[in-house]
Amino acid sequence: MSNTTSDDSLITTEVQADSNDDSAAPAAGTAVAARNLNVYYGDEQAIDDVTMEIPEERVTALIGPSGCGKSTFLRCINRMNDMIEICRVEGDVEFGGKNVYDADVDPVALRRKIGMVFQKPNPFPKSIRDNVAYGLKIQGFDGDIDERVEESLKGAALWDEVKDQLDSSGLELSGGQQQRLCIARAIAPDPEVILMDEPTSALDPVAASKIEDLIDDLAEEYTVIIVTHNMQQAARISDRTAVFLTGGELVEYDDTAKIFEDPEAQRVEDYITGKFG
Numbered sequence: 001m002s003n004t005t006s007d008d009s010l011i012t013t014e015v016q017a018d019s020n021d022d023s024a025a026p027a028a029g030t031a032v033a034a035r036n037l038n039v040y041y042g043d044e045q046a047i048d049d050v051t052m053e054i055p056e057e058r059v060t061a062l063i064g065p066s067g068c069g070k071s072t073f074l075r076c077i078n079r080m081n082d083m084i085e086i087c088r089v090e091g092d093v094e095f096g097g098k099n100v101y102d103a104d105v106d107p108v109a110l111r112r113k114i115g116m117v118f119q120k121p122n123p124f125p126k127s128i129r130d131n132v133a134y135g136l137k138i139q140g141f142d143g144d145i146d147e148r149v150e151e152s153l154k155g156a157a158l159w160d161e162v163k164d165q166l167d168s169s170g171l172e173l174s175g176g177q178q179q180r181l182c183i184a185r186a187i188a189p190d191p192e193v194i195l196m197d198e199p200t201s202a203l204d205p206v207a208a209s210k211i212e213d214l215i216d217d218l219a220e221e222y223t224v225i226i227v228t229h230n231m232q233q234a235a236r237i238s239d240r241t242a243v244f245l246t247g248g249e250l251v252e253y254d255d256t257a258k259i260f261e262d263p264e265a266q267r268v269e270d271y272i273t274g275k276f277g
């Protein structure tokens with residue numbers, strides 16, 4: 001996509017933090033890295049000492065049984081857990097050479113770089129155009145909004161279906177179209193990473209399959225991190241798969257083919273073959 005108006009910094013203050021300290025610099029090709037990440041809700045631990053590097057411009061799937069911490073982990077990456085009062089995060093999530101939990105990181109700027117799509121499509125009660133333009137207006141985008149709306153809708157494989165009804169409500173679209181609208185809204189500010197939390201589980205199989213195809217295209221330009229409880233989906237669309245098991249433990253993380261064909265851990269094999277979960 002074309003240029004953004006904001007600079008690339010996540011930092012809103014004047015502080016030039018740790019510019020000589022390269023100990024936290026991620027390896028080349030890593031979009032996001034968790035380092036000894038622990039997350040608690042009150043006394044209950046939801047993520048247990050997770051360390052993992054997520055490659056850029058690939059699809060990484062997070063799988064595991066319900067309650068194992070997949071959504072919690074995903075929300076740590078763009079600090080959506082900040083909204084949950086009892087949630088406490090320890091450890092680092094590195095993005096762009098910074099720990100996103102550093103005091104000088106602006107979560108709003110962070111979320112422009114790391115967009116999110118949820119399970120249930122949640123368009124705003126606004127026109128299709130205004131849904132996509134929403135984030136651009138907030139960030140004071142001074143480029144051509146209509147052009148960016150078109151690019152984003154094309155990027156979300158929705159343009160052809162809605163180009164003659166940009167002023168009608170996003171809520172009038174079908175479920176699958178609404179989810180693609182939410183994807184268009186997420187990519188409009190030109191993020192680097194897109195987080196998706198079970199983005200197809202509320203959709204019919206045809207709509208879900210369109211989103212799967214789209215995810216494959218998105219990974220040419222963005223880093224996609226997707227939570228799914230659908231193992232076939234993870235196997236179909238991801239390059240890397242992380243298997244979380246009860247207690248928020250990352251049990252195995254490897255190339256998707258390796259996880260599904262020849263996992264190292266017996267517990268992962270049992271989970272993949274449906275013995276539990």
Ligand SMILES: Nc1ncnc2c1ncn2[C@@H]1O[C@H](COP(=O)(O)OP(=O)(O)O)[C@@H](O)[C@H]1O
Nearest residue numbers: 041046064065066067068069070071072073084
């Ligand atoms: N907002 C919350 N408040 C308290 N506990 C939560 C909250 N969200 C999640 N949890 C708990 O954290 C654990 C992990 O949940 P979650 O990340 O939603 O798992 P998953 O997405 O894998 O189903 C669960 O035990 C869940 O009950």
Ligand SMILES: [Mg+2]
Nearest residue numbers: 070071072227
């Ligand atoms: Mg979840």
